[in-house]
Amino acid sequence: MPLVTTGELIAGASTEGRALAAFNVITLEHAEAIATGAEEAGAAAVLQVSENAVKFHGGNVLAIAAAAAAVARASSAPLSLHLDHVVSVELLHSAHEAGFSSAMFDASKMTYDENVKATAEAVRWGHQRGIWIEAELGKVGGKEGEAPLDAHTPGVRTDPQEAATYVADTGVDALAVAVGSSHAMTERTASLDHELIAQLRDAVPVPLVLHGSSGVPDEEIRRAAAAGMVKINVGTALNTAFSGAVRAYLDAHPGTVDPRKYIAPGRDAMAATVAHFLRTVG
Template sequence: MLINCKEMLEQSRGAIASFNCVDFEMARACLEAGEEARQPVIIGIAVRHWKALGGRLFIPSIRALCVEADIPAALHLDHAGPEDLDIIDEALDSGFSSVMIDASRKPFAANVEVTRGIVQRARLFNASVEAELGPLPGDEGVAGLVDTRGAVYTDPQEAGEFCAETGVDALAVAVGTAHGLYTAEPEIQQELISRIARETGVPLVLHGATGVPDEAIREAVRRGVKKINYFSGLLVDAMDVIRRERKSDDNDYLRHRSELREAWKRRAGNLIQLYSGHSS
C-alpha cells in the first residue's frame, strides 16, 4: 500500500527504515522484510542512481512493488539538489509519494526559498517533502570511506526557523553521521538531536546509518529521529555475496540473484526491528 512519508511518520512510534535501492531485487527484499516484520518501509531512489540507471525506465516496477506491498510503503526520491528540479517533477509525475530536496550547501535563505517551492509543488500530488539543513560529510550513494572529524552540525535555532518558513514534513540533520563507511566509530550528538526536535516539532531524519552502533540508534530514536536512511551496508552485503559465491564454472545467475535477495532481506529485517524499537 503506497502512502506518503508524512502519514507514515505521524503513525509511527519508533523510526521508519528507509532503504535506498538500486534495482528491483533490492527493493523487493526490503519490502519482504517489512512484510515479515509487519512494519512500514520506505524505498528510496537516490538522484545519483536515477541518473545512472535511467529512472523513468525502472521506476514503474519498483512503484508497483510498493503499491502491492502488504504494509504501508513509501516511494521516496532521495537527495535531489536545486539543479535536479526536473527530476523532482518527473518523480512526482511518476507517482512518487515523497521527495527530498537537498539545498543544504546553499546559504540559509536560498535553501528556504528552494525548499518552500518544492513543498508547494509536492502538495499538488499529496506527496511529502524532506529537506536537509547542515550538509553531511561524504559522497551520497557511493559507500566510500569518510572521516567525520571537523563536521559541521545543524543549528537548532536555524532548524526551527527553516521548518516554520518552509512547511517541510521531515528534516534531515547533521548530528555526527556521514554518507558512506566510517573510518572510525561516529559520535552521534544526542543532546543536539533533542534540541533540534524541540525547536522544529517535525520528524527528524538520520542519514548515513551504516556503521552507527545500535545503542546510538536507539537513543537517537528516543530523542526525535523518526526516519533512518540506510544504503552503504546493502552494497557491502551484495559484494560479500558476490565474492563468496564467485566460481569460474558457476553460471547460475538466478541462484546468485536469490542469494543477494536473501542477504538484503536479512539485513533489512534486522534494521527494521532495531529502528522501530522491536529488537532486544
C-alpha cells in the same frame, strides 16, 4: 497491498513514538529485498530512489519507480515510495508522474539564503500536488567521495535555532539534520551527538531524519530514535550485504555464469539486513 504514502507512515511512527526505516533502492533486487525484510519484521518501510540511482538507470526515473511500486503493491507490508536526495528541479517535478508520495529536496550545498528560497519553492510545488517534502540543513557528508565528518566539526552540525527558523521559512514536512553520521560508511563506528538530537527535537516542530545510518551502531540508532529521530535512512548497509554475499558465492563457485545463482544470495542478504534494521528502529 496498495502503496501507502510516506506522510502516513511518518505520522504513524510519530504518534506511536517510534522510528521508521527508509532503504535505498538501486536495482529491482533491492526493492524485492526491502519488501521481504519488511514482511519478515512485520513492519512498515520506505523504498527510496535517489537521484544517483536514477542517473545509474540512464536518467529514466519512470522505469525504476514503476518496478519499485510494483514490488510494494505485491507486498503484504505497508510500503511507500520516496524520491531521495534530489538536486535537479526537473527530476523533482517528475515525482508526481512517477508515483512518489514524497521527496527529499537537497539544497544543502547552496548558501543558506539560496537553500531557503529553493526549498520553499520545492515545498510550494510539492504541497500543491500532495507530495510530502523533506530537506537537509547542516552537512552529513560522505557522498561522492567526501570524507566522513565528525559531529563536533565547527560549521558541520545543524544548529537548533537555525533549524527552527529554516523550517518556519520553508514549510518542509521533515528535516534531515547533521548530528554525527555520514553517508557511505561501510563500518558501523559513527558516534551520534545525542544532546544535539534532543535540542533539535525540542526546537523543530517537524519529524527529524537521520541520514547515513548504515554507519551507526544499533544502540546509537535506538537512542537516536528514542530521542526524537523519526525517519532513519539506510543505504550502504544493503550494498555491503549484497556485495559480500555475491563475492562469497563466486569465490565458492568460480565457474558460475548464470547471474541468478549469485544475485539470489545477495538479495537474501539484503533482506536480512532490512529486517535487522527494522527491528532495531521498531
